[in-house]
Amino acid sequence: MKAKILYIEDNEQNLYLVTFILEKHGYEVCAATDGQEGIDMAARILPDLILLDIQLPRMDGYAVARHLRTNPNLATVPIVAVTSYAMAGDRDKALEAGCSGYIEKPINPDTFIQQVEQSLTKQEE
Amino acid sequence: MIACLVKACMPPNITHLMGFFISLIRSASAYPFRNLSLFVVLILLCFEVPPARAEVRTVTVGVYENAPKVFTSETGKPSGIFIDIIEHIAKSERWKLRYVSGTWSEGLDRLAKGEIDLMPDVAYTADREKIFLFHKIPVLTVWSQVYARKGSRIQSILDLNGKRVAALDKTIQLETFTRLTNSFGLKIILVPVPDYKTEFTMIASGKADAGLTNRLYGLMYARKSGLEDTPVMFDPAPFYFAAGKNVSGKLPEIIDRHLSEMKINPQSVYYAAMKRWTSEEVQFKLPLWLQMLGLGLGVALVMSLAGGLILKYQVNARTGELKLINQEMEQRIDERTQALQVTNSKLQVALENLAVAKEHAEAADRMKSAFLATMSHELRTPLNSIIGFTGILLQGLGGAINEEQAKQLKMVKNSANHLLSLISDILDISKIESGQLxxxxxxxxxxxxxxxxxxxxxxxxxxxxxxxxxxxxxxxxxxxxxxxxxxxxxxxxxxxxxxxxxxxxxxxxxxxxxxxxxxxxxxxxxxxxxxxxxxxxxxxxxxxxxxxxxxxxxxxxxxxxxxxxxxxxxxxxxxxxxxxxxxxxxxxxxxxxxx
Structure with a gap:
């Protein structure tokens, strides 16, 4: 059975794009459009992988990541930051906040599925 | 009061009687009754005197050399105690005085012959009484004294035994001295001299051993002549003005009246004259070496003063110059300081401007970096869709595409990637320039x-x-x-x-x-x-x-x-x-x- 992936993203086109790709590759995708909704949904569905946009309205991705990590049920779920932030230290900040991986926007459709699978594999290891 | 009345009614040409009149008024307090009768007499006299009889009377007075009693001053003017007194009286009496100079003997001869009216400084003797008139109140009383050269060691009259003694001829002084020496049994060689000046000169030059003179003359001239007084003093004798036997106008009485008047009043001419002529004139002669020393010191003092003045002048001049230089320096320093202050304030302003400019530049830089970062992000977001969906289509995830469509989508994909690399570069360079990389x-x-x-x-x-x-x-x-x-x-x-x-x-x-x-x-x-x-x-x-x-x-x-x-x-x-x-x-x- 294919893994269940939670994607937290406020941009509709990005949400559609990623959801489309993942579903075409057989993943079950749940989507949330802001931080709080994402946290609530994660606690309810307990996904195998969380893809997290950093630039979110109200609560930013770093805060969401820290929140997710406070839930013991989600302690081992991989959280991969998907962001267009490319300034110095962005990667460190994401890892510090509890993310386990980092995918830079814009996503490369040729390698994106590969990166997702790697993250899932790492978690399994 | 009465004097005023009298003076008011008197004609001006008889005011010479005023002095006499006033003196009577004054003495009136002592003799009130006598005064009254005198007063009446005088009033009558005033009105009786005709203007023609008020002519100035000339009184001739003999003068000889016996300072300070009577003598001729260096300017040729008769001077001395007797002269002061007679001139005062003459002034009061409106007399005109005429002086006739000569020796003591000549004077007495002229008086006896009636050539002069008065001879001053005459001692009273019974013999003289026969040929002269004497007033009653003596002008002064003077001791006679023996003078000798310094160091003569004459201590008493006995020391004069066998000595040559100079003296004025025909004097009471000499008579008395001769009587005295005779009574002591002394042998004296008398040296007659015409006046005291000659006498002192002779003693000083050794032509006589001692000399007789009155104490007044001795006090005045002994020291000057190099003589000293001896303790031998004798015969305090009163001296008078002697008048000729035939002289008119009651001169002795007038003289007595003035003398009695003058002797009462300590401020009178009499006492002034006594004080003036009898005060010992101390002549203090400095030794030559001291004078030379003084002169030397004086010259040195003057030179040093002059030198001091010159030095002071020079110092003042130099001080002035220095002050001027100082002022110039101060002014220059002030100017420089002001210039520096101006420069300083300009520099301050420039620095502040620079700081502001730096602030602005840094702010602008931060803004630029923030802008570029934001722009890079904003540009990437749509690129995410373009690249993503192009990829999906090319992968056939959205359904099969034909060859032509695939070729076109690849062009879109390449352009999008190129745009992405441009954006990445711009982002990188902005990070580099703002030091954030x-x-x-x-x-x-x-x-x-x-x-x-x-x-x-x-x-x-x-x-x-x-x-x-x-x-x-x-x-x-x-x-x-x-x-x-x-x-x-x-x-x-x-x-x-x-x-x-x-x-x-x-x-x-x-x-x-x-x-x-x-x-x-x-x-x-x-x-x-x-x-x-x-x-x-x-x-x-x-x-x-x-x-x-x-x-x-x-x-x-x-x-x-x-x-x-x-x-x-x-x-x-x-x-x-x-x-x-x-x-x-x-x-x-x-x-x-x-x-």
Missing amino acids: SVFFESFNLKDSIFKVVQSVRPLAENKGLFLSVEVADDVEEFTGDVRRVEQILLNLLSNAVKFTQKGGVRVKCQRNAGNYVTSVTDSGIGINGKDIGGLFEPFHQIDTGLSRNYEGTGLGLSISKKLVELMDGTLQVDSSPGKGSTFTFTLPNVIDSV
């Missing part, structure tokens, strides 16, 4: 990274018919650095090499050299002119504006690469010959190895 060190396999980048460029090279070779030494494996940035550098160098090479190919080599990893990219392209190499690593630099049409790119790649290499403590060098090709070599120290 930093590198992260982590361990990675350098060999893998090199092959990965070469693979990504290989399609481009093959499209242009270029060869692309890679030589990586066996000992190149684990490396500590910023993997993403190392790949970015290599990609940039390889892209440039392929871009500027039309034939031949590109060779990539990597090997270890001590603690460093040396990677070079050599092409057989157009090469770079020597003069252009200097500006090669400047931002927005692409050699030959004509090239920019043939070779797309921002011109930021090399400057970003160089900066990244330097951030990892490495170097980026170029070696090129135009038309033959270029070699870019970057050397990076392995942080782990070097530690």
Whole structure:
């Protein structure tokens, strides 16, 4: 059975794009459009992988990541930051906040599925 | 009161009687009854005196040399106690005085003959009474005294035995002295002299041993003449004015009246004259050496004073100059200080402006960086859709596409990727310029990274018919650095090499050299002119504006690469010959190895 992936993203086109790709590759995708909704949904569905946009309205991705990590049920779920932030230290900040991986926007459709699978594999290891 | 009345009714030409009249009034207090009768007589007398009888009376007075009683002064004027007194009386009585000078004897002869009216300084004797008239109140009483040369050792009258004694002839003084010496049984050789001056001169010159004179003259002249007084004093005798027997106008009575009057009043001419002429005139003669010394000292004092004045003048002049110089200096200092203050304030303003400008520049810089970062992000977001959906379509995830559609979508994909690389470069350069670019060190396999980048460029090279070779030494494996940035550098160098090479190919080599990893990219392209190499690593630099049409790119790649290499403590060098090709070599120290 294919893994269940939670994607937290406020941009509709990005949400559609990623959801489309993942579903075409057989993943079950749940989507949330802001931080709080994402946290609530994660606690309810307990996904195998969380893809997290950093630039979110109200609560930013770093805060969401820290929140997710406070839930013991989600302690081992991989959280991969998907962001267009490319300034110095962005990667460190994401890892510090509890993310386990980092995918830079814009996503490369040729390698994106590969990166997702790697993250899932790492978690399994 | 009465005097005033009388004076008022009297004609001016008889005012000479006033003195007499007033003196009567004064004495009236002592004799009230007698005064009354006298008063009446005088009143009558006043009116009886006719103006013609009021002519000025001339009184002739003999003068001889016996200072200070009577003598002729240096200016030829008769002087002395008797003269002062008679002149006072003459003034009161409106007499005109005429003096006749001569010796003592001549005077007495003239008086006896009636040639003169009065002879002063005459002692009373019974014999003289027979030929002269004497008034009753003596003018003065004077002791006679013996004078001698200094050191004569005459202590008593006995010491005069056998001595030559000079004396004025026909004097009471001499008579008395002779009587005295005779009574002591002394033998005296008398030396007659015409006056006391001659007498003193003779004693001083040794022509006489001693001399007789009155004490008044002695006090005045003994010391001057080099004589001294002896203790021998005798015969205090009263002296008078003697008048001729036949002289008219009751001169003795008038003289007595004035004398009695004058003797009562201590402020009178009488006492003034006594004081004036009898005070011992102390002549103090300084010794020559002392005078010379004094003169010398005086000259020295004057010279030193003059010198002092000159010195003071010079010092004042110099002080003035110094003050002037000082003032000028102060003024100059003030001016300089003001100039400095002005410069200082200008500098302050300039510094403040500079600080403000710096602030602005920094603010502008921060804004620029923030703007660029935001823009990069905002530009990437739509690119995310373009690249993503193009990819989906090309992968056939949205359904089958035909060949033509695939070709067109690839063009979209390439353009989007190119745009993405431009945005990345702009973001990088903005980070570099604002000092925000930093590198992260982590361990990675350098060999893998090199092959990965070469693979990504290989399609481009093959499209242009270029060869692309890679030589990586066996000992190149684990490396500590910023993997993403190392790949970015290599990609940039390889892209440039392929871009500027039309034939031949590109060779990539990597090997270890001590603690460093040396990677070079050599092409057989157009090469770079020597003069252009200097500006090669400047931002927005692409050699030959004509090239920019043939070779797309921002011109930021090399400057970003160089900066990244330097951030990892490495170097980026170029070696090129135009038309033959270029070699870019970057050397990076392995942080782990070097530690």
